[in-house]
Amino acid sequence: MTTSDPNALPAKPPGGIDIAQGDFEPNLKRRYQYDNIFRIITWIATFIGLIVLAILILDTFLDGLPRLTGNFLTSFPSRRPEQAGIASSLVGTLWLLGITALFAFPIGVGAGIYLQEFASDNWFTRTLEINISNLAAVPSIIYGLLGLAMFVQLLGAITQGRSLLSGGLTLALLILPVIIVSTRESLKAVPDSLRLAGMALGSTRWQTVWSHVLPQAIPGIMTGTIIALSRAIGETAPLIVIGAQTFVAFLPNNPFSSFSAMPIQIYNWTSRPQEEFHTNAAAGIIVLLVVLLLMNGTAIYIRNRFQKQSL
Amino acid sequence: MAFKFWNKRNVAFAALTAVTLTIAACGGTTTTEADPEAEVGAEGEDTEMAEGGADVSGDVLLDGSSTVFPIAEAMAEEFMAATPGTNVTVGTSGSGGGFEKFCAGETDISNASRPIEEDEIANCEANGIEFVELAVATDALTVVVNPENDWAQCMTIEELQTMWAPESQGTVTNWNQVNPEYPDQELLLYGPGTDSGTFDYFTETVNGDGGASRGDYTASEDDNQLVQGVEGDPGALAYFGFAYYIENQDQLTSLEIDGGEGCVAPSQEAVLAGEYTPFSRPLFMYVKVSAMEEKPQVAAFVDFVLDPANRTFVDETGYVSLNDDQYAAEQAKVQ
Numbered sequence: 001m002t003t004s005d006p007n008a009l010p011a012k013p014p015g016g017i018d019i020a021q022g023d024f025e026p027n028l029k030r031r032y033q034y035d036n037i038f039r040i041i042t043w044i045a046t047f048i049g050l051i052v053l054a055i056l057i058l059d060t061f062l063d064g065l066p067r068l069t070g071n072f073l074t075s076f077p078s079r080r081p082e083q084a085g086i087a088s089s090l091v092g093t094l095w096l097l098g099i100t101a102l103f104a105f106p107i108g109v110g111a112g113i114y115l116q117e118f119a120s121d122n123w124f125t126r127t128l129e130i131n132i133s134n135l136a137a138v139p140s141i142i143y144g145l146l147g148l149a150m151f152v153q154l155l156g157a158i159t160q161g162r163s164l165l166s167g168g169l170t171l172a173l174l175i176l177p178v179i180i181v182s183t184r185e186s187l188k189a190v191p192d193s194l195r196l197a198g199m200a201l202g203s204t205r206w207q208t209v210w211s212h213v214l215p216q217a218i219p220g221i222m223t224g225t226i227i228a229l230s231r232a233i234g235e236t237a238p239l240i241v242i243g244a245q246t247f248v249a250f251l252p253n254n255p256f257s258s259f260s261a262m263p264i265q266i267y268n269w270t271s272r273p274q275e276e277f278h279t280n281a282a283a284g285i286i287v288l289l290v291v292l293l294l295m296n297g298t299a300i301y302i303r304n305r306f307q308k309q310s311l
Numbered sequence: 312m313a314f315k316f317w318n319k320r321n322v323a324f325a326a327l328t329a330v331t332l333t334i335a336a337c338g339g340t341t342t343t344e345a346d347p348e349a350e351v352g353a354e355g356e357d358t359e360m361a362e363g364g365a366d367v368s369g370d371v372l373l374d375g376s377s378t379v380f381p382i383a384e385a386m387a388e389e390f391m392a393a394t395p396g397t398n399v400t401v402g403t404s405g406s407g408g409g410f411e412k413f414c415a416g417e418t419d420i421s422n423a424s425r426p427i428e429e430d431e432i433a434n435c436e437a438n439g440i441e442f443v444e445l446a447v448a449t450d451a452l453t454v455v456v457n458p459e460n461d462w463a464q465c466m467t468i469e470e471l472q473t474m475w476a477p478e479s480q481g482t483v484t485n486w487n488q489v490n491p492e493y494p495d496q497e498l499l500l501y502g503p504g505t506d507s508g509t510f511d512y513f514t515e516t517v518n519g520d521g522g523a524s525r526g527d528y529t530a531s532e533d534d535n536q537l538v539q540g541v542e543g544d545p546g547a548l549a550y551f552g553f554a555y556y557i558e559n560q561d562q563l564t565s566l567e568i569d570g571g572e573g574c575v576a577p578s579q580e581a582v583l584a585g586e587y588t589p590f591s592r593p594l595f596m597y598v599k600v601s602a603m604e605e606k607p608q609v610a611a612f613v614d615f616v617l618d619p620a621n622r623t624f625v626d627e628t629g630y631v632s633l634n635d636d637q638y639a640a641e642q643a644k645v646q
Contacts, residue, residue, distance in 0.1 A: 079385035079628060161417065240404055243374075243412070247384045247401035249391055258372075258400055268403060271377065271533050273558040273629055278535075 057289075064282030072283055076249040077265065081276030084269075086284050088248040092164070092259035093233060093291070095252055099168025100175065100232050105225055108176050112183025112221075117209050136177035143174040144238030152242060160256035162243030167259065170238050175228035182224020186217035219303040226299035230292055236263040262288050367608040368396030375402070375409025375422030378508055378552060379594045381628040382448050383422050389624055390615045397608050406508045407431075410597070414440050419602040419609045423595045424450070424508030425521075441600040445641050447616055448630040451553035451577040452513060452590040455538075455563040459545040462486065462493045465567035465574035468589070471517045474500065474548070480525040486546065500528035501540040501549035507532065512592045513550055538563065553577055554629025582631040594630065603645065610645075617642050 075085025111132075119125045147170025151159050159166040190213045198208030239261050246268050248260040262284060269281035371390075373383050380403050387399035404412065406423040413421035414435035427435075427444065435442060454471070456463055463486070473479060473489050486493035503510045505522065515521035531537055534551040541547040542562045556565050556577070567574035570588040581587040596616065602609045615621060622632035633641065 077384065078388055079381060079624070240402075243402065243404070243417075245374075245400040246377075246380060246403040247387055247399070249388065249400075250398055264403075268377070268380070271535065272381065273534065273552070273554040275558065 060282045060285050060289075063279055064284070064286045067279045067283040068286055072280075073287070077247050077260075081272075081274055081280055084277075084280055086262065086265060086280075086287055088251055089260040089262045089265040089284075090287060090291075091251045092244070092248070093262045093288075095164045095255070095259065096168050096171060096239075096261055097229060097233060097295075099164060099255060100171040101225070101229060103169060104172035104175050104179055104228065107172070108179030108225070108228075109183050109221055111176070112180045112187065113209060113214070115180070116184045116187040117213065118205065132177050132180050136181060139237075140174055140235050141237040141241060143170055144241030146170070146173065147238060147242050162258060163256045164252055164259045165255040167239055167242050167244060167261070168255070170242055171232040171235060174235065174238060175232050178228040178231065179221075179225050182227070183217070183221050186220025186224065187213060189220065190216045215306070218306045222299050222303050222306075226296055229295060233288070233292060233295075234263055236261075236267055239264060262291075367394060367611045369398070369606060369608045371397060371399040371420070371606070371609050371612045372418045373399065373401040373420045373422060373596075374404055374412050374418045375420075375597075376406040376424040376508055376594075377403040378406075378424040378450070379422035379447070379596070381554075382594065382625055382630060383596075385624040385628055386612070386616050386621070389621065390612050393615070394608070394611060397612070399612065405506060407506070410434070413442070413597060413599070414438055416440055416599075419599050419606065420612075421597040423597060424592075425511050426595065427597060442597045443600060443603075443644050445596050445598060445613070445617065445644060446593040446633065446637065447596050447641075448594045448625045448632055449582050449591050450594055450630050451579075451582045451587050452509065452516075452550060452592055453553050453556040453577045454548065454550045454566045454568065454590075455541055455556055456548050456566060457541055457545045458562065458564050460564060462496075463490075463548075463566060465569055467569040468517055468571075474498065475502075475514070475524055475528075476518055477523050477525055480527050483525075496546045499540075499544050499547045500525075501537045501547060502528050502530055503534065503537070503551060504530045504532045509551060516589050552629075553582075553631070557629050579626070579631045583634050585634075591631075598645070613645055617645070 072085045073090065074087050075083060076088050078084040115125065115129065115132075119128075147166060151166040151169050152161050159169070194212050194216065195208050198212050199205070203211070243258075244264055245258055245260045246264055248258065252259045266281050266284040266288065269277040269284060272278070371387075373387070380401060383401045387401055391397055391399055401422075402409070402412075402418075406425055409418070409421040409423060410427060410431040411434075412418050414431060414437075416438055421442075427442075454466065470489050474483060483489065484498055486496045486498050489498070502513070502524070505524075510524070511521045514524045518524060529537075529540055531540075534555045537549045537551055538555055538559050541549045542559075556563060565577055567576045568587065568590055569575075570590075572586075572588075575581050575586050575588075577587055577590070582591045585591070596613075598609070598613055603613060604610075617638060619633075619635060619638045622638075625632035
């Protein structure tokens with residue numbers, strides 16, 4: 001019987017393709033070639049972005065690294081490029097980040113938890129969701145104008161006008177949608193079985209969320225928050241509208257102080273005619289990148305700790 | 312177990328502690344908000360009178376044009392060095408943005424690269440802000456071409472108008488249309504964007520109407536990009552502030568300007584002598600009168616800016632300081 005012979009080719013089905021007759025050519029070589037070509041195309045797509053980034057960073061480092069001395073970090077802006085430093089705007093940026101995180105994190109995560117875990121699915125919730133997603137795409141200068149009207153003018157008595165607090169609150173508004181959306185996505189990824197198990201054992205919804213769902217979602221929430229804060233750190237337009245200064249020769253020591261921020265200082269240096277100021281701008285960009293990387297590093301560290309713990 | 316610290320309860324506790332501490336810190340600074348100024352004031356009183364500085368302390372708030380910023384920055388830096396206890400801050404929200412804040416009473420001094428406009432004066436009056444206009448320096452608006460351009464050395468205002476008039480849009484595209492003696496070479500124009508005070512001054516002077524310009528030129532708010540544009544093209548022409556020419560002399564050629572009394576090249580000497588016309592433009596600081604009366608540090612700062620002994624601070628920035636007569640005239644306005 002031919003069918004019992006494992007090496008035998010299957011019989012030609014009536015009217016079908018006969019592989020043995022050459023109707024189907026495996027042609028593995030060419031098919032693997034297509035595989036390779038596709039792999040190379042995706043590789044190029046990935047690396048174009050990376051190469052551009054690498055060139056930018058390399059160019060900036062070549063320009064700015066020689067200028068990056070301790071002096072640069074501790075000096076105030078100056079008309080003499082070789083004496084100018086980034087101290088006041090660096091401290092201003094750190095203050096801004098602190099204030100922004102202080103307001104945006106609890107409010108954003110709280111809103112995300114409510115929408116994902118507590119809100120019932122009705123037209124009101126859906127309207128909220130759509131609006132929050134839309135807010136994430138609003139240009140930052142609009143937030144600047146909102147902040148100017150609300151925090152600087154309307155609430156000027158509390159924020160002392162064009163202060164760090166006004167700037168931080170405006171940036172908090174700017175990144176809230178990003179934090180809310182990423183919080184919701186992280187909560188969505190937590191399996192429902194966990195919630196059901198919690199409630200089956202008699203926990204309230206609050207107990208389930210707080211002790212079981214939220215810890216699982218923390219890594220994702222942290223990632224979203226850091227991405228949002230990284231956006232905030234590079235913003236210039238809303239801060240200029242709010243009234244950030246360009247020349248500040250003191251370190252802000254309270255949230256009501258007037259301030260400058262690194263992107264503003266860097267922008268000012270790039271637009272100056274003297275080449276030396278452009279070098280300062282490159283050095284400033286390096287400092288900004290380092291702050292950004294430190295932030296991301298902290299986030300990854302925290303995330304990894306949570307992930308290991310939850311295993 | 313290695314990461315036991317990060318259990319839920321500890322995280323919650325840590326977060327709460329952090330929030331509480333921060334709020335406490337904020338609260339703490341609120342109540343002591345007046346302290347830094349008080350300390351600074353005391354320091355100011357203790358310090359011997361520094362050269363050029365009076366025995367004053369406190370804030371001086373400047374905002375406005377980014378063109379005037381280098382001068383304001385230089386003056387602020389030197390004034391603070393000479394007068395410990397003072398805090399001068401300078402913003403760069405542009406001439407228009409600066410006047411908006413100034414007329415709302417938020418700043419003491421507004422930097423401007425153009426005179427204040429009618430509606431801005433009305434805005435200031437409506438808010439009861441009285442001001443003095445002070446010229447603090449002069450900028451030589453410079454017209455530059457590519458070094459390969461060997462045909463144009465000196466241009467009249469009429470020729471520039473032929474290039475830049477609104478009617479020229481799309482029609483004047485070759486150097487030989489500007490002057491028949493010029494070669495057949497494509498004309499590529501670069502200039503500041505419409506928000507710029509330089510743009511206002513140039514269009515006012517050349518086209519007779521501030522803001523009237525052809526629109527088909529490469530515009531950038533960053534003058535360094537204009538420099539690069541002209542560097543890269545033999546048929547290019549651009550206008551911007553003198554400092555950007557001085558810093559790029561090797562890559563650019565400046566044109567002499569014939570304002571009716573012969574060709575004059577842009578230079579500090581020509582501007583000081585009043586010969587580089589009509590492209591010598593004054594740069595302004597608008598000072599709130601009540602600020603000068605109520606805040607001695609503002610009056611001291613204005614005196615410092617208008618002191619001819621400090622003219623080197625202006626010259627270092629690439630602008631041209633006033634001549635002695637102009638200094639005397641500006642000082643008279645604030646006496």
